[in-house]
Structure formats: C-alpha cells, structure tokens
Amino acid sequence: xxxxxxxxxxxxxxxxxxxxxxxxxxxxxxxxxxxxxxxxxxxxxxxxxxxxxxxxxxxxxxxxxxxxxxxxxxxxxxxxxxxxxxxxxxxxxxxxxxxxxxxxxxxxxxxxxxxxxxxxxxxxxxxxxxxxxxxxxxxxxxxxxxxxxxxxxxxxxxxxxxxxxxxxxxxxxxxxxxxxxxxxxxxxxxxxxxxxxxxxxxxxxxxxxxxxxxxxxxxxxxxxxxxxxxxxxxxxxxxxxxxxxxxxxxxxxxxxxxxxxx
Numbered sequence: 001x002x003x004x005x006x007x008x009x010x011x012x013x014x015x016x017x018x019x020x021x022x023x024x025x026x027x028x029x030x031x032x033x034x035x036x037x038x039x040x041x042x043x044x045x046x047x048x049x050x051x052x053x054x055x056x057x058x059x060x061x062x063x064x065x066x067x068x069x070x071x072x073x074x075x076x077x078x079x080x081x082x083x084x085x086x087x088x089x090x091x092x093x094x095x096x097x098x099x100x101x102x103x104x105x106x107x108x109x110x111x112x113x114x115x116x117x118x119x120x121x122x123x124x125x126x127x128x129x130x131x132x133x134x135x136x137x138x139x140x141x142x143x144x145x146x147x148x149x150x151x152x153x154x155x156x157x158x159x160x161x162x163x164x165x166x167x168x169x170x171x172x173x174x175x176x177x178x179x180x181x182x183x184x185x186x187x188x189x190x191x192x193x194x195x196x197x198x199x200x201x202x203x204x205x206x207x208x209x210x211x212x213x214x215x216x217x218x219x220x221x222x223x224x225x226x227x228x229x230x231x232x233x234x235x236x237x238x239x240x241x242x243x244x245x246x247x248x249x250x251x252x253x254x255x256x257x258x259x260x261x262x
Contacts, residue, residue: 004042004064004084006108007033011134013048014113022120022128024050028165031116031134033106036061042082042090049165062092077101094120112136196258203251203259206230212253217262220248 013029029048036043046058062082071080077094094102102120118130206228221244235247250262
C-alpha cells in the first residue's frame with residue numbers, strides 16, 4: 001500500500017474546476033481515502049451537496065490488487081477491480097455481468113491536486129466523462145464528501161451535517177467579509193494618510209510668505225528650479241502666465257497640520 005500513500009487523505013472539491021457531462025452538479029464535496037485492514041484494503045468515503053442543497057453519501061471498500069472482487073452495491077455493479085498503477089494513479093473498474101460499465105481514475109497532479117475522472121454510460125447508454133479536481137485538506141473532518149460518488153444515496157445524517165455546515169459556512173463567510181471590508185477600509189485610510197504626509201512634506205519644504213489657517217484653501221506651485229511655493233492666488237487668477245513653472249495642486253490645511261489635496 002506504499003504506492004497509495006499520496007492518496008490517503010481527506011480531499012476538498014473545487015466545484016469551479018469540475019466538468020460534468022452526466023449526473024448532478026455539486027456545490028461542495030469531500031473525498032476521503034483511507035487504508036484499512038493492515039493496508040490490504042482502501043476505504044472510499046464520499047459526501048457531497050448538490051446545487052439544490054441535497055446531501056448525498058457513499059462509502060465502499062476496495063482491494064487494490066488488480067483482481068476482480070464482488071461489489072456490495074448490486075444496483076450499481078456486481079464486481080469491481082482496483083489497481084494501483086503507480087504512486088500517482090489508481091484505476092477502479094466497475095462491472096455488471098462481466099461488462100465494464102464505469103471506470104474511475106484517481107490521479108495526483110503536479111501541483112498536488114487530485115483529479116478524479118469517471119467514464120461510463122449514462123441512462124441513455126451514451127458515453128460520458130466527468131472530471132473532478134480536489135485539493136488536500138490540512139485538517140481532516142469527521143466524515144468525507146465528494147461530488148461524483150459511485151453509490152449515491154441521501155441520508156438523514158448527511159442532511160443534518162449539511163445544515164450545520166451551511167450555517168457554519170454562512171457565519172464564517174460573513175465574519176471574513178466583515179474583516180475584509182475593515183482591512184480594505186484601513187488600507188484606504190493608510191493610503192490617504194501616506195498621500196497627505198507626502199504632500200505635507202513638499203509644502204513644509206516650500207516657500208510660504210504668510211501664516212496658513214486651518215480649513216483654508218491655498219495653491220501649490222512648482223518653480224522653474226524645482227522648488228515650490230504656496231500662494232493665496234489660484235491659477236486662473238494670475239491673468240497671464242504666472243511666475244511659476246507649473247501648478248501642482250489646490251490644498252487645504254487640516255487640524256492635525258497635515259495638508260490634503262482639494
């Protein structure tokens with residue numbers, strides 16, 4: 001079971017990265033793979049939630065020895081074959097009366113994600129391919145869930161857990177959004193303070209022939225020698241060309257003795 005080590009984890013679904021040609025599209029899901037019976041079997045636990053907030057659960061065990069074994073869920077298949085191809089791929093095939101009806105390939109991608117590809121025939125006997133992408137969870141939940149389960153059946157336990165998860169997700173998302181808004185507000189405030197500080201440094205380094213009053217508006221100009229001066233005269237009030245290289249900004253002195261651009 002050493003080759004299956006990379007798969008042994010609880011994986012969380014990326015709904016936006018999935019592609020479904022058959023079945024119910026998921027809103028969220030998890031896919032848990034465990035080693036049981038001293039490494040002789042793999043336990044696959046699946047729990048997922050549809051876009052209509054229906055909870056589904058599936059669990060089955062497989063022998064990854066490449067041999068055909070009876071399958072518990074006779075409604076889906078009567079036999080199953082699982083093979084660990086290498087450390088990055090596990091292939092599971094489902095049979096009914098010796099006919100291959102579904103093939104599931106689990107692959108570890110280069111970025112560490114797990115891709116689950118399902119190929120089979122839908123109810124109209126037309127071929128389909130469903131692709132799911134998962135990322136490994138850092139903390140393992142007390143149950144597992146997935147988007148495209150092999151044996152799908154709704155359970156009361158799954159519905160109860162989903163309601164609790166939905167409430168938790170709604171509350172934590174609301175709190176995270178509030179924190180995000182506060183961070184964005186603080187960032188805007190910090191940027192505004194930085195701009196006022198930079199402008200104030202220029203003004204206090206400029207030539208001022210009068211005592212500025214708090215709340216009054218003045219006009220900052222740049223001289224031809226790149227120095228600055230503060231004036232009571234607005235650009236349009238100079239008549240012709242003023243004694244400056246360029247107009248910089250109209251500014252106002254605040255109570256904290258910083259300057260802001262008007």
